[in-house]
Amino acid sequence: MPLDELMVSQAIIERFTEKLKSALRLDVAIVGAGPSGMVASYYLAQAGYNTAIFERKLSIGGGMWGGGMMFNQIVVQKEGKRILDEFGIKAVPYNDNEEYFTADAVEATTVICAKACQAGVKVFNCISVEDVVVREGRVCGLVINWSPVEMTGLHVDPLVVRAQYVIDATGHTTEVMKIIERKMGERLLTPSGKIEGEKSLWAEIAETTTVENTKEAYPGIFVTGMAANATFGSYRMGPIFGGMLLSGEKVAQLIKQRLVERT
Ligand code: 48H
Numbered sequence: 396m397p398l399d400e401l402m403v404s405q406a407i408i409e410r411f412t413e414k415l416k417s418a419l420r421l422d423v424a425i426v427g428a429g430p431s432g433m434v435a436s437y438y439l440a441q442a443g444y445n446t447a448i449f450e451r452k453l454s455i456g457g458g459m460w461g462g463g464m465m466f467n468q469i470v471v472q473k474e475g476k477r478i479l480d481e482f483g484i485k486a487v488p489y490n491d492n493e494e495y496f497t498a499d500a501v502e503a504t505t506v507i508c509a510k511a512c513q514a515g516v517k518v519f520n521c522i523s524v525e526d527v528v529v530r531e532g533r534v535c536g537l538v539i540n541w542s543p544v545e546m547t548g549l550h551v552d553p554l555v556v557r558a559q560y561v562i563d564a565t566g567h568t569t570e571v572m573k574i575i576e577r578k579m580g581e582r583l584l585t586p587s588g589k590i591e592g593e594k595s596l597w598a599e600i601a602e603t604t605t606v607e608n609t610k611e612a613y614p615g616i617f618v619t620g621m622a623a624n625a626t627f628g629s630y631r632m633g634p635i636f637g638g639m640l641l642s643g644e645k646v647a648q649l650i651k652q653r654l655v656e657r658t
Pocket of ligand 1: 426427428429430431432449450451452455456457458459522523524525564565566567568570571596619620621622631632633634635636639
């Protein structure tokens with residue numbers, strides 16, 4: 396049988412459209428496919444929730460591919476190693492008392508993403524989140540557009556997806572929370588009611604507070620990973636990833652509880 400080019404195009408168009416349509420009413424919409432967002436998506440999809448990630452870039456993985464200064468190894472302290480084990484990522488002890496472990500950044504990124512996809516997460520790369528949908532002081536969806544539209548500044552209107560909960564996993568830039576702060580003119584669930592802002596590097600405090608700061612930051616939206624520390628005003632930690640993995644796990648747990656309470 397001759398290869399039918401139109402069949403190839405038709406298959407892509409139909410299957411992608413099905414995927415996008417199935418993401419119109421989500422349980423959880425995650426912005427950003429860095430380590431915290433991807434880990435969160437895995438646990439939520441594994442629990443049976445309709446979960447999608449929207450990632451601006453062509454590649455998933457956020458800052459994890461690059462390890463530290465493009466030395467593509469990541470360091471995870473012993474508290475976070477459990478998550479590497481759960482995903483089946485090889486963790487190599489670095490010091491005698493097994494406080495620090497290293498993992499290959501490429502293996503860690505690709506395995507987490509593969510497990511998330513296999514658990515049922517719908518990953519949409521090359522799509523940027525440009526706004527949120529609100530109802531009576533609560534976030535209930537995302538406004539999305541192709542990243543090339545955003546990058547070229549074309550005047551093309553976006554589409555909308557609804558979600559019971561949204562996660563801002565956009566890293567240092569904490570983009571979704573910044574949009575809410577700028578546009579809604581209401582108090583965020585932070586001490587000052589505003590985004591507190593990221594502080595300089597103090598790894599020990601930063602790693603603990605990344606998990607503590609993983610919580611709801613405005614009704615309907617939770618923050619995870621670096622976005623949690625930027626929103627609630629803590630330090631950066633440099634190239635250590637345990638806090639990112641644990642924060643992703645925590646945000647999934649918190650949202651699972653809420654989803655159970657809502658049913
Ligand atoms: C769609 C978007 C949008 C948008 C951004 O930066 P990330 O890797 O995020 P985390 O928090 O999971 O991990 C942080 C870690 O990588 C890191 O930078 C560390 C540990 N730094 C410490 C230090 O001291 O420097 O990923 C965020 C992702 C990226 O892929 C962005 O492209 C994406 O979010 N993103 N996607 N719509 N509006 N904004």
